[in-house]
Amino acid sequence: MRRYRELHTTVAVVVMGCTIAACSEAAAPPEPPDIPWVRGIRETPSFATDVQEIFVRRGCSLSGCHGAAATMPLAAGLAYDALVSVPSRAEPGILVVPFNAGGSYLMRRIDGTQGIGSRMPLGGAPLDSIDAENLRRWIAQGARRN
Numbered sequence: 001m002r003r004y005r006e007l008h009t010t011v012a013v014v015v016m017g018c019t020i021a022a023c024s025e026a027a028a029p030p031e032p033p034d035i036p037w038v039r040g041i042r043e044t045p046s047f048a049t050d051v052q053e054i055f056v057r058r059g060c061s062l063s064g065c066h067g068a069a070a071t072m073p074l075a076a077g078l079a080y081d082a083l084v085s086v087p088s089r090a091e092p093g094i095l096v097v098p099f100n101a102g103g104s105y106l107m108r109r110i111d112g113t114q115g116i117g118s119r120m121p122l123g124g125a126p127l128d129s130i131d132a133e134n135l136r137r138w139i140a141q142g143a144r145r146n
Contacts (some may be wrong), residue, residue, distance in 0.1 A: 076079045084145075
């Protein structure tokens with residue numbers, strides 16, 4: 001009987017210890033994920049994981065808009081060369097001027113402040129503040145191919 005009580009006490013202590021450990025882990029706030037596809041304003045946005053993701057998620061890179069066959073393709077592998085330091089066809093200016101978001105025609109089209117044509121994305125809701133800010137920051141930081 002004494003051996004049974006000792007075993008029972010040992011099991012109870014182990015179970016309580018595991019329960020307390022599990023509760024303390026569950027109660028701790030989760031670490032913020034460092035996953036590129038979790039939306040948020042980035043300190044240093046990456047073209048590959050932040051900017052290209054906007055074009056894909058918003059449907060800009062589809063064949064009906066700026067797909068691979070378009071004059072300004074935003075499809076993966078083509079978008080960077082179609083945007084950075086490329087003259088605009090709609091108005092005088094450059095689509096993406098590295099280090100100059102305010103002088104980039106792309107940002108004027110996104111903000112709806114261009115002189116000719118419509119705000120982009122055409123027929124869709126304007127970019128939210130997260131997407132617009134990530135684009136602005138990417139351009140302002142040099143529009144790197146990263």
